[in-house]
Amino acid sequence: MHIIHNPLHHLHAGRHEMFRGRLVPCHETPERLDHVMAELQRRPLGTLRGPDEIDVDLLARIHSRRYLDFLAGAWDEWIALDPANAEIDVLPAVWPVRGFRSDVLPESFAARIGLFSFDAGSPLTAGTWAAAKSGAACAITAAREVMNAAGANRSAFALTRPPGHHAGADFFGGYCFLNNSALAAQTLLDSGLERVAVLDVDYHHGNGTQSIFYERRDVLTVSLHGDPRTEYPFFLGHADERGAGDGEGFNLNLPLPYGSSFATWRAALQQAITAVRNHGAQAVVVALGVDTFEGDPISGFGLRTADYLSLGQDIATLDLPTVFVFEGGYAVAEVGINTVNVLEGFLG
Numbered sequence: 028m029h030i031i032h033n034p035l036h037h038l039h040a041g042r043h044e045m046f047r048g049r050l051v052p053c054h055e056t057p058e059r060l061d062h063v064m065a066e067l068q069r070r071p072l073g074t075l076r077g078p079d080e081i082d083v084d085l086l087a088r089i090h091s092r093r094y095l096d097f098l099a100g101a102w103d104e105w106i107a108l109d110p111a112n113a114e115i116d117v118l119p120a121v122w123p124v125r126g127f128r129s130d131v132l133p134e135s136f137a138a139r140i141g142l143f144s145f146d147a148g149s150p151l152t153a154g155t156w157a158a159a160k161s162g163a164a165c166a167i168t169a170a171r172e173v174m175n176a177a178g179a180n181r182s183a184f185a186l187t188r189p190p191g192h193h194a195g196a197d198f199f200g201g202y203c204f205l206n207n208s209a210l211a212a213q214t215l216l217d218s219g220l221e222r223v224a225v226l227d228v229d230y231h232h233g234n235g236t237q238s239i240f241y242e243r244r245d246v247l248t249v250s251l252h253g254d255p256r257t258e259y260p261f262f263l264g265h266a267d268e269r270g271a272g273d274g275e276g277f278n279l280n281l282p283l284p285y286g287s288s289f290a291t292w293r294a295a296l297q298q299a300i301t302a303v304r305n306h307g308a309q310a311v312v313v314a315l316g317v318d319t320f321e322g323d324p325i326s327g328f329g330l331r332t333a334d335y336l337s338l339g340q341d342i343a344t345l346d347l348p349t350v351f352v353f354e355g356g357y358a359v360a361e362v363g364i365n366t367v368n369v370l371e372g373f374l375g
C-alpha cells in the first residue's frame with residue numbers, strides 16, 4: 028500500500044471551536060494524525076512518503092474559484108483588519124440562510140466567511156490553507172499511485188488532515204476545508220476511469236461529497252452514518268436523497284440510529300458494498316473516519332477496535348483499486364490503532 032502523508036498538517040491547529048454553546052478546545056487536533064503515523068511505524072503496511080506538488084488548478088475540478096480565492100487569502104485579510112487578530116482563530120458567526128442571496132460576494136470579511144461556511148466549529152488559522160492544500164495533494168497523489176500500480180499495490184492511503192468530507196464545492200465546515208475524497212475520485216476519472224464510487228464510513232454523513240456529485244452519474248456516493256435527525260451535520264444525509272438530474276439513483280444514504288452496534292453497522296456496510304458493485308465501479312475511494320468507535324467523544328456508534336479489522340476485510344471483498352482517505356475520529360489515543368486495523372484487515 029502506498030501511504031501518502033501530509034507533512035504540513037500540523038500547520039492547521041485550531042485553538043477553539045464552538046461546540047454545544049461554548050468555545051471548547053478543538054476536537055480535530057494534529058495529535059490524531061501523529062497517532063496514526065506512530066502506529067504505522069509499529070506496523071508498517073507499505074511505502075510512506077509525502078505528496079507530489081500539484082497545480083492549484085486541480086482543486087478547481089471540485090471547488091469554485093471564488094471559494095479557493097477566499098481560502099487562499101482569508102488569513103491575510105483577517106490580519107489586515109487588526110494585527111491583534113494574529114492571536115485569534117477566525118470563526119464565522121453569520122450565514123445566508125433561505126431567502127438570502129449568495130450570488131453577490133460581500134465586501135465584508137465577516138459576511139464572506141459566513142457565505143463560504145456552514146458552522147462555527149471549524150476555525151480557520153494562519154496555516155489552514157497551506158495544510159489543506161498539501162492534504163489535497165496527498166489525496167490526488169494517492170489516487171495517481173493507485174492508477175499507476177498493479178496487483179496487490181492497487182491501494183493507497185492519503186493520511187492527511189484537516190479532513191475533507193464535509194467540505195462542499197464552495198463551503199467549509201465540520202473541520203473540513205477541501206474535499207480530499209472528492210478530489211481523489213475526480214483524479215481517478217481524470218486518469219481514464221469512467222465509473223468510480225466514494226464509500227464514506229465516517230460516523231457523520233459526507234454532506235460535502237454528496238453535494239459535489241449529486242447531479243453526476245460517474246461518481247456513486249454512498250454514506251453510512253448517524254441519522255441526521257439527531258446527528259451532525261443534521262441538514263443532509265436522509266435515505267430519500269437519491270441524487271438528481273443525471274445523478275438520480277447515484278447517491279445512497281444509509282442513516283443508522285445513535286447507539287447502533289457493529290452488527291447493525293456491518294449489515295449496512297454490506298448494502299453499501301453491493302451498491303458499489305452494482306454501479307460497476309472501477310475503483311473506490313473510502314472516506315475513512317473512525318469516529319464510529321465506541322469511545323468517540325462526539326459520536327454514537329458501538330464499534331470496537333477489533334471490528335476495524337473486519338471493516339477492512341469487508342472492503343477488500345470489492346477487489347477494486349482502493350484509495351483510503353483519512354477523515355474523522357476523535358478518541359485521539361485510539362485513532363491510530365483503529366485506522367491501521369482497517370488497512371491491515373484490507374490487506375489481509
Ligand SMILES: [Zn+2]
Pocket residue numbers: 229230231316318355356
Ligand atoms: Zn465524522
